[in-house]
Amino acid sequence: MPVAKPESSDSRVIAHVDMDCFYVQVEERKQPQLRGLPTAVVQYNEWKGGALIAVSYEARKFGVKRSMRGAEAKEVCPQIQLVQVPVARGKADLNGYRSAGSEVVSILSRRGRCERASIDEVYLDLTDAAETMLAENPPQNLEKIDEEALKSHILGLNNEDGSDVKENVREWINRHNADHRDKLLACGILIVAELRMQVLKETEFTCSAGIAHNKMLAKLASGMNKPAQQTVVPSSSVNGLLNTLPIRKMKQLGGKLGISLQTDMGVNTVGDLLQFPEEKLQERYGINTGTWLWNIARGISGEAVEGRLLPKSHGSGKTFPGPRALKTVPAVQHWLNQLCEELSERLCSDLDQNKRMANTLTLHARAYKSSDSDSQKKFPSKSCPLRYGTGKIQEDAFNLFQAGLREYIGFYGVKTQGSQYSGWGITSLSVSASKIVPIPSGTCSIAKYFHGQSTPHFSSMQSLDNVNAEATLLLPPGVHSGSECYSELNSPKAESWIEDTVPDLDLQEQKDLSSSLSKTQDGFTQDISPSLLSGTEGCLEQNQNKQERYITKVEGQFKSEYKERKGKRVKDKGTETPSILELFKSYNPYPFGSSLSQELKKTAQGTGARLTIGHAEENEVGKEEKPMHGSSSRDEGDGRREVWSYNIDEIDPTVMDELPQEIQDEIKAWVQPHKWRPNNNTARRGCSNDANDIILTSETRNVLAFGNLPDLDLAPSSDQASFC
DNA sequence: ACGGGTTACACT
DNA sequence: TAGTGTAAC
Structure with a gap:
């Protein structure tokens, strides 16, 4: 290893x-009267006084050790001060x-x-x-x-x-x-x-x-x-x-x-x-x-x-030992929601303070199957592109869980009635966010916007580019930068997906599930602080070449996006005008903020500045990203295309058949582009001369470069809520 | 049936 | 790639 x-x-x-003994010191600073006393920090005081996670040196003299329970510590050191780790949402x-x-x-x-x-x-x-x-x-x-x-x-x-x-x-x-x-x-x-x-x-x-x-x-x-x-x-x-x-x-x-x-x-x-x-x-x-x-x-x-x-990932998890194992889907969903709330909060702080965004959401769980021969089978971890917004993270995490559960129980999962014994138990749950990159900006909001819905093939030279540009192209779908933050998308397909792909749940559980969903989805609507954009302003002078190269890249992406779209989604929209406008309209199943045009102008001015993030001395993010030593192989953000990482084939085919035709089509559209594509896309990435490529007009280039976008009549802004 | 909750990384 | 496993605090 x-x-x-x-x-x-x-x-x-x-x-x-x-x-x-860091946690102890943190608590001592909060409560100075603890200084000099034998102290330990404990987690969850209910069972045997909680587990010690940090022990002061005074307490160590008495033989108190980490990995003791609080009660044990009291035995060897009756005067020990046990301080509890703060609890929020039922977890440490x-x-x-x-x-x-x-x-x-x-x-x-x-x-x-x-x-x-x-x-x-x-x-x-x-x-x-x-x-x-x-x-x-x-x-x-x-x-x-x-x-x-x-x-x-x-x-x-x-x-x-x-x-x-x-x-x-x-x-x-x-x-x-x-x-x-x-x-x-x-x-x-x-x-x-x-x-x-x-x-x-x-x-x-x-x-x-x-x-x-x-x-x-x-x-x-x-x-x-x-x-x-x-x-x-x-x-x-x-x-x-x-x-x-x-x-x-x-x-x-x-x-x-x-x-x-x-x-x-x-x-x-x-x-x-x-x-x-x-x-x-x-x-x-x-x-x-x-x-x-x-x-x-x-x-x-x-x-x-x-x-x-800064950390490279954020995670939130909890164990449910022994008798506390989660045995129903709604129970799992409840805890997942708690974990996702915390994760989302931390992601927002990270975005706000460090101007970074995570790109992958992963769910881990541990489970046992009581009455089964291969009960040592592990619950598979699952991941998908990370969409910002508490409700979305909760939704996606829950989908990942269900995918994992189906795989875990192996499709023969016993149908259960209500809260009746289901044959499995979840002993630990965690969600984490990884692939964190500096926020993209400016022109990037376009590129980012097109991400995740199809397969852009960038015109190489990625490795020469500024890390921030690189980061940009990895962004999740439906996300654009700016202080008003990201539009909350309520794509109908996501919800149908949940309900229609959980055949093993009985009616009661489905109800629980959707009611708890609507409960948690109101989410919050607090704005990201305007400070998000501060710190990048003021260094507008920047290498023009970089900017130009970058635009070329977006353009290349544009072309191939359009190509894919044309081939596979013809029926969506009637006309096929190869205009940027049409592209926006037809491409986007999600509401796009009406502030787009404004945003583009704003960011066009800021582009140079933002591209410098990677080098700005006073910006930690820049330093952070230096170690991305030209790893251009993962730069194109391939992981972003497919909406779900679990294998669609694993869905019970009969379930597929029960889905509305529309949704079946959606699912196929997700899966297939991925399957057709040859494994090494480096070969394809540089090829921008395909006969099918559309040629961008100079007007289009202006749009990309300077944000001279005509007013787009897209989703009304009332459709969007922001998070953070 | 766990010290608990996080992180990071190598391997495949 | 995504998913698994190990190790550390």
Whole structure:
């Protein structure tokens, strides 16, 4: 599973910063009277006092451990303060911890590339800062070294009895005869100490840190002296450190792989690994993992610190253990709705604060089938394009669930009466949103608008393009940018879909289902804050070439969209005028905001600015996206065409027959373009000269470029509601 | 019948 | 690709 990466020859200065019992600290900041007391954060207090998810160092002295129940903790430490995780919508609400984590990240990212590794951990690449310091103000000239830095633990520094530890540290930092690598680490010590003090001052949180030449060693070190201390790993100490280190202390070896190493290979310490030739390890664990193992035995790890301050996905989930398993569809739907509400809320915050949008919705569930031979079958996870809006997410998630359930129960699902025993139970549910990209903008709202309904073939050169343009083309259908946010689409097909494809439910359940649907679908209509657009204004000067290239791309998309449409949906609309107007009308089963024209003008002006998002210094999103190193293979957003990822073939054919002809056609139209298309669309993507291609008039190009759109008489704006 | 809820990533 | 599995906190 782990993969080897070559280590760059240059010496890096890498830090791993780990918050000390973070959730406890967050609660202590909220309730300062807790400070100094043995405290633990618990989740769900009902059963045996809830599960501990964080334990203060005071409480640890009493032997309180994570993975104890609250009641157990009380036994070993009667005076322990148990603080509950906030609950919202019947589930744990971690948002407070998430935002506290963001506070920390924003501080730690000040001195170099910063990677958010989890809610309470980051990696920092401080190489540049250290090199600069070394060149301009090397530690060996320093008179005074900060107290915090002097408290560092330097592995391999032997503190003889009676010697002043801090004095030894000072000497180590000041050594003028140290090699370059150690001098860099000495700079790292000072920088990290300062960062940690800033964190403490600005957030009241303490943290621990490891400083080394790579991530693996930094991570190892950060846990060696907690809380509120930092540990350095000079390269001369690496062998001694690893030699006796139990194998499962290493990141990635705490699970099955580590066990296998011990039981199958007799490897108990990292040092034991040294005797195995690389080939042997590859033989046993595969080429990648084998090399990775060989490297880590030697303290070699080339993983880069990714510049990523924000999470790559959002998820919301809950377990329903044992007797609490969900046994009816309405019960599942109720909880799905709760989870989706939370997810939607978080997506909206992300959009608002970070100007990003997610593109894929995934549903995970765990289930048991009581009376069945293959009861260890897993509930399949399912995903589909993500449409913004709480109601839509709920709807889509529920559809995904039903698709999964049908597959899980295998079509012979027992018909059940009302709340009667159904033979299955859901023990965990979660929804997540992934493939998050910076919001598109400007001209992009057109491109985005055409997305998801057919198969655009872009005219290549994608990889040359600005990441934001790339992002644009991945947008969900029915979505356009702007502060009024996205139009709420109530496509009739979605609703018929739900009701008509759940044959196994009895009447009562169907009623429950639809009533609960209408209950939850009123959704909210609060606007996205206008700040959405701020921050991009003010940098209008931008590379014209980029813009032109981009337009070409949209144009190409346009052509092929039209082509597909023409071929497969002829009957929809009578005339086939190849005008942009007609295209808009016929293409769109969804209401399109009447503000389109306005929006286009607005965004046309802003296009240059928005295209710069990827590079704007003050914009985190730009930094975020840098790691999208030209992965042009997934850029064309192919995942977006098909509305549902589950296999339509799996629908009971008799059900298909019962569907209204219209809907059958819809379904076929969804599925088939996908099936016909050859697997590698790179071949087709660049081909814009097909005989069937329509030629865009210059007027059309203007529309795309500048938003000179004639008034379109499309769906009335009253049809739309916005979310966020 | 779970420490619980999230994240990330490699594999196929 | 979507879906699965592992690992971590």
